[in-house]
Amino acid sequence: MYSQRLARKPHLTAINYELNSFAVLIKKLTVFAVTLALGGCASGQLDLYNADGKKVGECTAGYDWHPYGAKDSVDWLLNWCAQQAIAEGMEVARVSDPAILQKDYSYPKPTAAPYWTKKSSKAAFRANIITETEYGYILADIENEFYLRNVDALNQLEQGEISEDDYRQLLEKSALIFYGD
Secondary structure, eight states: OHHHHHHHHHHHHHHHHHHHHHHHHHHHHHHHHHHHHTTOEEEEEEEEEOOTTTTOOOOOOOOEOOOHHHHHHHHHHHHHHHHHHTTOOOOOOOOEEEHHHHSOOOOOOOOOSSSSOOHHHHHHTTTEEEETHHHHHHHHHHHHHHHHHHHHHHHHHHHSSSOOOHHHHHHHHHHHHHHOO
């Protein structure tokens, strides 16, 4: 009986070693996956206040799976939202983060096409034609335009101004403008 326990012990040690190695591998893969997932995420909020200090609105933005320029994209969208609120007549005397409204969000025009697409902006960024910050601004702008075009098309469909076929064509055109060829 005693010799049987000794004979099994090395076998159990090998199994324990394999299980520990597997557990270590799983832990490393989990850390890698979490790091990868968080690497392209950014979010922000900008509160809008009137002259009396009362909160009159807020802008929120978030990007997932956006590995380059995510924070810049968030800032661009928060600025756009605040500027839209002001343009639509909302009384905004101050915001929670004034730096958002003070940045220069300009970026260069594309050289090879009349407008930026995800594909052309990514190529320009990889070729160092535009900076990461400019890339973030461009992506935010084209993604926002894509969203607005699609919402407008849906509103037209719901109001009976266009047919289902027209709606699908508008979505296809919007996707082509957004993604590129």
